Amino acid sequence: xxxxxxxxxxxxxxxxxxxxxxxxxxxxxxxxxxxxxxxxxxxxxxxxxxxxxxxxxxxxxxxxxxxxxxxxxxxxxxxxxxxxxxxxxxxxxxxxxxxxxxxxxxxxxxxxxxxxxxx
Numbered sequence: 001x002x003x004x005x006x007x008x009x010x011x012x013x014x015x016x017x018x019x020x021x022x023x024x025x026x027x028x029x030x031x032x033x034x035x036x037x038x039x040x041x042x043x044x045x046x047x048x049x050x051x052x053x054x055x056x057x058x059x060x061x062x063x064x065x066x067x068x069x070x071x072x073x074x075x076x077x078x079x080x081x082x083x084x085x086x087x088x089x090x091x092x093x094x095x096x097x098x099x100x101x102x103x104x105x106x107x108x109x110x111x112x113x114x115x116x117x118x119x
Contacts, residue, residue: 015083018084019084022084029084029085029086030052030085031078031082031086032087033089036069036071036072036093037061037089037093038063038075039065039066039067042072044079044080045075048079050083050085050086051087052086052088054091055091056091057090057103058102060102061092063090066091067095068093068095070093071093075087075089
């Protein structure tokens with residue numbers, strides 16, 4: 001077993017303890033990942049229920065078609081380490097690993113904060 005797999009296995013014990021002591025009135029932590037999006041066909045991503053919303057900035061970037069894999073990897077690691085958190089995906093990088101020139105940075109900042117915080 002690699003050290004990473006061993007670490008994630010040990011982390012599952014922590015998750016059980018957290019789950020046992022979680023109070024019903026605690027809201028989930030919300031995390032946004034701004035990256036290359038996610039590959040919605042990836043085994044860990046396709047089964048994830050914690051991904052609440054995905055959006056491309058600009059709209060022409062499909063947040064569920066990560067051809068580079070960086071955002072998918074980051075999201076899958078996050079899903080393993082914080083399984084109770086809500087995850088919001090913002091794709092800001094195109095397939096050539098560039099931030100799109102027509103990226104609307106203000107839209108990234110304005111990702112409907114009332115919706116996100118009212119979970």
